[in-house]
Structures are given as C-alpha cells and as structure tokens.
Amino acid sequence: MDRVWLFYTIQVAASGYALLRGGAPERLTGLALLLAAVSTGIVQRNIPILFAGLEAGVMIVDLLLLVVMIVITLKADRFWPAWATALHALGTGAHLIRAISPDVIRLVNAVLSAAWSYPIVLLLVIGTVRHSRRIRARGWDLDWSRQDPTLR
Amino acid sequence: MxxxxxxxxxxxxxxxxxxxxxxxxxxxxxxxxxxxxxxxxxxxxxxxxxxxxxxxxxxxxxxxxxxxxxxxxxxxxxxxxxxxxxxxxxxxxxxxxxxxxxxxxxxxxxxxxxxxxxxxxxLGLAGDSGSVGAARNRFSMGDRLVRLIALMGLIAITSMALVNLAMTLTSLLRSNRDSTAPIHGTATTTPMGRTTMLKQRRDATDTVTTEFLKAEAAIDHAAMLAASCVSTLLQQRVAANLPLGTGAAALQMVSQASFDMINARQRFVEAHRALVDVRHEIGLGQFYGYGDTAQCPPNEGALPAATSVRLAAVA
Structure with a gap:
C-alpha cells in the first residue's frame, strides 16, 4: 500500500515538473502519465465488483496511453519517448499475457507489471531537464520535428 | 509596452x-x-x-x-x-x-x-513559439517505428536475461545454504550413482507429483459425476412425469454435495500451484522450469482421465 502512495507522489512530482518546465512533448507525456495513473487507480478500486472488468479497464487505460506515447515518439523532436514507449509497450504486453494465461511465470509477471512505471517517469524527468538546459543554452527547442521546414 | x-x-x-x-x-x-x-x-x-x-x-x-x-x-x-x-x-x-x-x-x-x-x-501547435532551428531527431516516422520495435526487443531480451540470472543465482544460493552436497552445474547432469541430496529431493518430488496428480484427477472426476448427477435428477423427474416436489430433499443434498466437491476440487487446484512453489523453494527450480514440464502443461491440466466420461446432461 505504501508503495502505491510512493509511486503516486513520484508521478505527480515528475508530471508537475514536466508541465511547468517541459516542452510540448514533455507536457503532453506528463499529463498522459498522470491521467493514466489516476485512471488505473480508479479502475482498480472496483476490485471486489468484477474481476474481469478490472483487467479490461486496466488494459484499456494502458492501450490509450500506449497510443498517445507512440504518436509522441513518432512526431516529437526528442529521443527519450522511444525508450519510454518501448518500456510501456512491454509492460502492456505483460498485462496482456497475464490476462490470457494467468499463471505463467508469476514472479516475473509481478516484476514486469510494477517495475516498468518507474523508469518511464525517470525518463520523463530526464527529458524535461535536458529540454530546459537546451532552452537556457540557446533559447529555443523544437517541439515537433516537422516544425523544421527543412525536414518536410 | x-x-x-x-x-x-x-x-x-x-x-x-x-x-x-x-x-x-x-x-x-x-x-x-x-x-x-x-x-x-x-x-x-x-x-x-x-x-x-x-x-x-x-x-x-x-x-x-x-x-x-x-x-x-x-x-x-x-x-x-x-x-x-x-x-x-x-x-x-x-x-x-x-x-x-x-x-x-x-x-x-x-x-x-x-x-x-x-x-x-x-500542445506546441500555436505557431508563435518562436522555436526555429534544425530538428535534432531527423528520423522519419517509419524509421522511428522500426527503431521503437527494435528497442522493445532489446529491452525485453535484456530484462529476461537478467531475471533468469537472478532466479538462477537465488536458487543456487538457497541450495548452498543446506550445505550437504553441491548442486551440479548443468541441468542434464545425472546423479553419479551415489544418493545425493539432490537425488533425494527429486525422487521425493516425483513421488509426490504422481500421487497428487492422481488425487487431483479423482476429485475432478468426482466433481464432474456429482454435478452430472444433479442434472440427471432434474431431467429424469421430467422424463418420468413425476410431480415437481419429487425427491426435493435428496436433490438438495446431492446438489450440496456437488457444491462441496467443486470446492474441494478448487482446493486441489490451489494446492497444485502451491506445490509448484514448494518445488522452487527446495531448489529444484532450474530442473523443472516454471511449471513447464511434461506433467504440467500450460493449462495446468491433470493427467488425462483414464476413461472418457459422457455427461448425461449433454446426451
């Protein structure tokens, strides 16, 4: 239980930092991660009601977040979203596998499900830090790669 | 201004x-x-x-x-x-x-x-941000997609390797704690003709496994028969044109028994999982994998039933 609150604290702090100091990809990711964490918390509160519904709800939240992150990876003028998206995709895949076959490799499942989120949050913070450094150094930082006219 | x-x-x-x-x-x-x-x-x-x-x-x-x-x-x-x-x-x-x-x-x-x-x-789409300059990430979307998938593969393989390493180390350390004979390095090494601690454990595990699977199959079969019995009672009352209240008490008892059998069966299912854990705990994890042996197919099926049962309900 404490681990959950610890994670929420870290997530809120990181998203807050990204929203304040980040470029558009950081802000968008910060907001998306925050919403996903809150939604997952809401969905999981219905545990006694419907077990099948729990899995579906968490899966939907994961998939939505994955779509957002893939779009950011494809369009943003950054490199860190690719890593974060890869991690999240693997985490979503782990959920999927567990939904299909509940007992395969239980310990590894537990590790996979919980452990992905921390590196993703860390990557967001690192991305924001580097972005703010670039802004401080040269005053500008493109948000989306197609904002560079030479790239189209 | x-x-x-x-x-x-x-x-x-x-x-x-x-x-x-x-x-x-x-x-x-x-x-x-x-x-x-x-x-x-x-x-x-x-x-x-x-x-x-x-x-x-x-x-x-x-x-x-x-x-x-x-x-x-x-x-x-x-x-x-x-x-x-x-x-x-x-x-x-x-x-x-x-x-x-x-x-x-x-x-x-x-x-x-x-x-x-x-x-x-x-979203950074206002167009007035004043951010102009060369893009740092110059890969096309197709390139990025390919790299993303490659990255996923890389991370997946790395983490699986790490987890496997950790599990192996853990079971090695656990076996060493009971320090009689050392674990032989590879999984395919056969015992050297002397009874080692490992052979003892493997024998014990195999015996328990056989007996347990027999009992599990039996309880599963019994639950199947009891449930079928409930269904048969209901159907035969209709077939014999008997009044609705016929054998109501007996029906309740059989139904209750069927319910209890299914509960008992569930306990066996849970015990099955717990026993797989015990197998890991005593240090035999690397020899049996994660429940992926001949006796434990992925759907955790028991030994195939000796006879095929034809349920009266689906006649």
Missing amino acids: TAGRIDQLTEAQRACLRLVLTHHNSKEIAAIFGVSPSAIDKRIERAIQVLGVGTRFEAARRLQEHERGTAIDAVPSRKAAPPDEPVATYERLPSEPIDVPIPAPKPSNDTQIEPWGFVRRF
Whole structure:
C-alpha cells in the first residue's frame, strides 16, 4: 500500500515538473502519465465488483496511453519517448499475457507489471531537464520535428 | 509596452491617426470622413490620452509602429501616401457620438478563442513559439517505428536475461545454504550413482507429483459425476412425469454435495500451484522450469482421465 502512495507522489512530482518546465512533448507525456495513473487507480478500486472488468479497464487505460506515447515518439523532436514507449509497450504486453494465461511465470509477471512505471517517469524527468538546459543554452527547442521546414 | 493601450483605440481614432501621420490637418481629415473638425480633434485628443503621449504625431507614430511591428526612424512624406486611400478603406460613419474606447482588447489573429488557444499552446501547435532551428531527431516516422520495435526487443531480451540470472543465482544460493552436497552445474547432469541430496529431493518430488496428480484427477472426476448427477435428477423427474416436489430433499443434498466437491476440487487446484512453489523453494527450480514440464502443461491440466466420461446432461 505504501508503495502505491510512493509511486503516486513520484508521478505527480515528475508530471508537475514536466508541465511547468517541459516542452510540448514533455507536457503532453506528463499529463498522459498522470491521467493514466489516476485512471488505473480508479479502475482498480472496483476490485471486489468484477474481476474481469478490472483487467479490461486496466488494459484499456494502458492501450490509450500506449497510443498517445507512440504518436509522441513518432512526431516529437526528442529521443527519450522511444525508450519510454518501448518500456510501456512491454509492460502492456505483460498485462496482456497475464490476462490470457494467468499463471505463467508469476514472479516475473509481478516484476514486469510494477517495475516498468518507474523508469518511464525517470525518463520523463530526464527529458524535461535536458529540454530546459537546451532552452537556457540557446533559447529555443523544437517541439515537433516537422516544425523544421527543412525536414518536410 | 503601449500595445495594450493601442488596443484600446477605436477604429475611428486609428483612422484619424493614420491620416495625421501623413500630415493631414484636422480640417482635411474632417472633410474626408464627413464629420466636423471638432469631432476629429476630440478623437485625436482622446487617442493621445489613451496612449499617454504628448502630441498627435507621437500618437500616430506609435500606431504605425504597432501596425508595422517594426520601429520607424523617419516620418514618411506626405506625398507618398495617396490621399484617397483612407476614403476607399474606411466607410463614412453614419453617426459619431462620443468615442468610447473598446473595453476589451480586440482579439488579434494569433490568439484564437480562449480555450482552443490554450490547448494549442499546450500542445506546441500555436505557431508563435518562436522555436526555429534544425530538428535534432531527423528520423522519419517509419524509421522511428522500426527503431521503437527494435528497442522493445532489446529491452525485453535484456530484462529476461537478467531475471533468469537472478532466479538462477537465488536458487543456487538457497541450495548452498543446506550445505550437504553441491548442486551440479548443468541441468542434464545425472546423479553419479551415489544418493545425493539432490537425488533425494527429486525422487521425493516425483513421488509426490504422481500421487497428487492422481488425487487431483479423482476429485475432478468426482466433481464432474456429482454435478452430472444433479442434472440427471432434474431431467429424469421430467422424463418420468413425476410431480415437481419429487425427491426435493435428496436433490438438495446431492446438489450440496456437488457444491462441496467443486470446492474441494478448487482446493486441489490451489494446492497444485502451491506445490509448484514448494518445488522452487527446495531448489529444484532450474530442473523443472516454471511449471513447464511434461506433467504440467500450460493449462495446468491433470493427467488425462483414464476413461472418457459422457455427461448425461449433454446426451
């Protein structure tokens, strides 16, 4: 239980930092991660009601977040979203596998499900830090790669 | 600076200032707009007050700066500006009461209607960010997708290797704790003819496994029969045209028994999982994998039933 609150604290702090100091990809990711964490918390509160519904709800939240992150990876003028998206995709895949076959490799499942989120949050913070450094150094930082006219 | 105050000028005032800039006097401006010179003077004075400047020329220059967006040095000559331009651009206003400054700044082209403007700026799509320069990530979307998938594969393999390493180390350490004979390195090493601790454990595990699976199959079979019995009772009452209450008590008992059997069966299912854990705990994890042996197919099936049971219910 404490681990959950610890994670929420870290997530809120990181998203807050990204929203304040980040470029558009950081802000968008910060907001998306925050919403996903809150939604997952809401969905999981219905545990006694419907077990099948729990899995579906968490899966939907994961998939939505994955779509957002893939779009950011494809369009943003950054490199860190690719890593974060890869991690999240693997985490979503782990959920999927567990939904299909509940007992395969239980310990590894537990590790996979919980452990992905921390590196993703860390990557967001690192991305924001580097972005703010670039802004401080040269005053500008493109948000989306197609904002560079030479790239189209 | 005075951008906000310039926004408070009415269109009429601006029109006058533009003509002031081109050195028209109030009488000429009045003639152009078809109003009295004093009305023009009032407009210009109001504009001067709003902008907080000293003369009408200063106000006109400020307006021009704002409209051009650049600083100007020299006053343009009168001859350069065509005198009929204002007439073509500005309609004659039918009535001209006291000039009232526009209370809110007029929305200019670059900020949209408020909520969408905020969303656009949040997403970095406003186009006014002033961020220009070369993109750092120059990969196309297709390239990025390929790299993303490659990255996923890399991370997956790395983490699986790490987890496998950790599990192996853990079971090695656990076996070493009971320090009789050391674990042989590879999984395929056969015992050397002496009874080692490992062989003892493997024998014990295999015996327990066989017995357990037999019991599990039996309880599963029993649950199947009991449930089928309940169904048969219900159907045969109908087939024999017996009244609804016939054998109601017995039906309840059999149904309860069936319920209990299914619960007992569930306990066996859970015990099955727990026993797999026990297998790991005693250090045999690397020999059996994660429940992926011949006796434990992925769906955790028991040994195949000796006889195939045909349920009466699905006759």
